[in-house]
């Protein structure tokens with residue numbers, strides 16, 4: 001799987017710290033993606049960083065992410081300032 005990117009962080013996957021998603025893993029990530037409104041799809045057999053998977057599925061982190069997205073400055077206007 002050389003040259004593949006982690007779907008979560010969009011960084012190249014190395015040979016360490018990666019995990020191949022099983023049925024439960026992909027279902028959990030798809031659920032987290034819906035909650036985050038990321039529209040990412042995860043399938044069985046997909047490879048991601050194991051640290052990314054843990055972070056992505058953590059309820060506390062999802063809640064924080066949604067909170068920042070709803071109460072913060074809209075991302076587009078931030079980009080225009082740079």
Ligand SMILES: [Zn+2]
Pocket residue numbers: 006007008009010011048049052
């Ligand atoms: Zn990653």
